[in-house]
Amino acid sequence: MEARCDFLQWLQMDMSLNIFMSLDDPSDLIRASAVSPSWHHFVTANGLCKQLCLRLFPQLSSVSFVTEPSCGLKKSADVGSSNSVEWEALEMEHRAYAFLVRALTTFTPKDCIAEAISASSTDNFPEESIQNTLDPRDRVLRRASYWSSKGQSDPSVPETLIYKVTGNLCVITEISVQPFLAYFQPGFPIYSAQSVRFRMGHPRSPEDVESDPRNLPLQHPADDKFIWTYTSQEFPMTQENYLQKFQLPEPVICIGGFLQIELLGRVQRQEMDGLFYICVSYVEVMGQSLFPAFDVKNLEPSGKLLLKYNPEVQHCASPISSYRQPLATSANMLHDNLRGLELLLNMLHGNAPDHEHNDWDDDDDNDNDLDLVPM
Incomplete structure (x- = not known):
């Protein structure tokens, strides 16, 4: 344990990208972004959640802009930018595409x-x-x-x-x-x-x-x-x-x-x-x-698409809340789901979880704790 190191410090950029892009499960990629500040920066700066989303659903390649109600319109920022405004755009894209790819891959038709x-x-x-x-x-x-x-x-x-x-x-x-x-x-x-x-x-x-x-x-x-x-x-x-x-x-x-x-x-x-x-x-x-958590708008005359992401509705009963299982009916299940959502939101903002108090080692709670939306 004393000799452990971050492979990002030793490998070239292309090799590190290949390792992270081999994660084809949204939950795994989000977990990786919460391991350390450097991993969070790498996943966010390179838009890996967006790349995974486009790889699974190429129809989204026509989306050129992402917006949140509190952040306004943001165009995709360049990778590696140190500008605070562009980093804010990257952080917002990371959150939006992380929730989107998870929602698109876990639902009950x-x-x-x-x-x-x-x-x-x-x-x-x-x-x-x-x-x-x-x-x-x-x-x-x-x-x-x-x-x-x-x-x-x-x-x-x-x-x-x-x-x-x-x-x-x-x-x-x-x-x-x-x-x-x-x-x-x-x-x-x-x-x-x-x-x-x-x-x-x-x-x-x-x-x-x-x-x-x-x-x-x-x-x-x-x-x-x-x-x-x-x-x-x-x-x-x-x-x-x-x-x-x-x-x-x-x-x-x-x-x-x-x-x-x-x-x-x-x-x-x-x-x-x-x-x-x-x-x-x-x-x-x-x-x-995916409405009301997500919506799209055609931006005329360019023909480009605007992806609207509203994280506030993640706390409300919505169509997305039916993914994977019925709405929680007991106080204990509701508490677990809200706790899992809080954990995920912290992860998406780059805050690593407190490993002394997390439940990742508990197989029974693993799925609930890492759901992107409350059940």
Whole structure:
């Protein structure tokens, strides 16, 4: 113990970076930043929490600014800067990305559709509106509940459905679509698509869409009002009446809060008019909103994104508080979670914990003490 030393003092910069960047668990990286003042400075100055976040979620590469309510707008500072203002920006980025990457990697998915925005076409509006796809029941008030496209003689004509998810920053893991079975038509036809594809993005003009998405007409195309920053692979659908789940290869951040479902190829012709239709009875999007702890804003006309981080809501019940396990219901669990949050906040500010009083050696308490958000 007398001969121990800090490897940062002996290794070259590149080698030290390689060692720290091999930590792919956010908790490990945060622990490392709390070992000593020099390790905290190294992790913070080199933006390692941000690098880990971008490595796991490359969609965030479009974020150029970070802000906290108490700090104002900050642009990413240069590594190695000794200027106090630039160091303050680095410290803020460290805190924001540490909480963000932890939140993005530890959550329990739930349905996160906020509202239906528009469909590329609707056969009979409002009876067959996209709004019907938000209700899992196939009948509402004794009427069939589904969305129907207009009929097409060409089965290759696609259709699109656009939804707003909860918050402008939402991590999505799975999308499910249930084709509609027309139980009132001869032969009980199922109007599915051949395949589906998913896009995520943000509005071209925040003033027109973000202020009130309901201004968009539900029965007309609205694709030209959005910029899609993510496009999934194409998933085959089966012509069966059940909720078909399409799991994304890895969780994807929906930056901007809008999701498009592309329905590709038609398989069912309607007997009465000989045209091909696509009908959907229910849509479900599984993921987790990061609002209100995190939000994003499109900075026009540059197109750069502003990441807003509000640490104050970490103390409040919020969507993020559902990560990993249900809200604490006992006084002891609440005390442990608040104590763990206090420990983490101290670590993010570079204050090493008192090793005589910490509980890291207790396996039962390890997870709770290092959660980034209160349960």
